[in-house]
Amino acid sequence: QVQLQEWGPGLVKPSETLSLTCAVSGHSIRSGHYWGWIRQPPGMGLEWIGSIHHSGTNHYNPSFKSRVTISIHTSKNQFSLKMNSVTAADTALYYCAFYGDFDAFDVWGQGTMVTVSS
Amino acid sequence: QSVLTQPPSPSGTPGQRVTISCSGSSSNIGSNSVNWYQQLPGTAPKLLIYNTNQRPSGVPDRFSGSKSGTSASLAISGLQSDDEADYYCAAWDDSLNGVVFGGGSKLTVL
Numbered sequence: 001q002v003q004l005q006e007w008g009p010g011l012v013k014p015s016e017t018l019s020l021t022c023a024v025s026g027h028s029i030r031s032g033h034y035w036g037w038i039r040q041p042p043g044m045g046l047e048w049i050g051s052i053h054h055s056g057t058n059h060y061n062p063s064f065k066s067r068v069t070i071s072i073h074t075s076k077n078q079f080s081l082k083m084n085s086v087t088a089a090d091t092a093l094y095y096c097a098f099y100g101d102f103d104a105f106d107v108w109g110q111g112t113m114v115t116v117s118s
Numbered sequence: 119q120s121v122l123t124q125p126p127s128p129s130g131t132p133g134q135r136v137t138i139s140c141s142g143s144s145s146n147i148g149s150n151s152v153n154w155y156q157q158l159p160g161t162a163p164k165l166l167i168y169n170t171n172q173r174p175s176g177v178p179d180r181f182s183g184s185k186s187g188t189s190a191s192l193a194i195s196g197l198q199s200d201d202e203a204d205y206y207c208a209a210w211d212d213s214l215n216g217v218v219f220g221g222g223s224k225l226t227v228l
Binding site for chain 1: 120151153155162163164165168172174206208210214215216217218219220
């Protein structure tokens with residue numbers, strides 16, 4: 001059974017880089033599926049950030065494309081998100097998720113809150 | 119402004135059947151399957167419906183999905199107080215080459 005756990009700094013200063021990691025357990029990240037990041041600003045809806053395949057193929061939300069890098073770390077069974085030049089608008093609950101056989105995000109991490117503030 | 123449009127705050131009474139709509143375009147719902155997620159207060163979203171009308175194991179058959187043209191719907195029959203949650207539709211968008219979500223519908227059980 002796939003389980004996901006995100007972690008990273010809970011506070012990031014404006015203009016700096018947000019870095020989060022998602023640890024995958026119960027499933028190999030080399031499985032041939034996609035792994036994604038989704039965020040949810042406080043009191044607001046879900047926003048897809050991007051997804052990556054173990055081969056390195058990735059897809060990004062055009063809204064973030066120039067600021068976001070999603071990487072996969074097969075030796076650690078982890079994948080990560082880096083978002084640069086953050087502003088207060090990037091304050092959100094960030095989820096990592098598994099895009100499985102259903103062609104849907106069928107497993108989600110618990111989410112990690114990131115606040116952008118000086 | 120979300121790519122997929124949902125009603126913000128539908129409601130119903132216990133036992134009632136409610137539907138939540140999700141309106142998109144030819145590049146997303148019109149040409150791809152739709153997924154629905156349920157987010158209970160304070161928890162991560164959970165996959166409720168995949169491939170437009172399929173339920174993952176463990177999801178009651180009170181929940182059903184459908185699609186017509188560029189719109190999709192989630193129906194909940196025999197509404198229960200536990201169904202109070204936020205519901206999100208999502209689909210792949212061929213133009214954006216990515217996943218798009220609806221703005222979410224906060225369902226209230228009166």
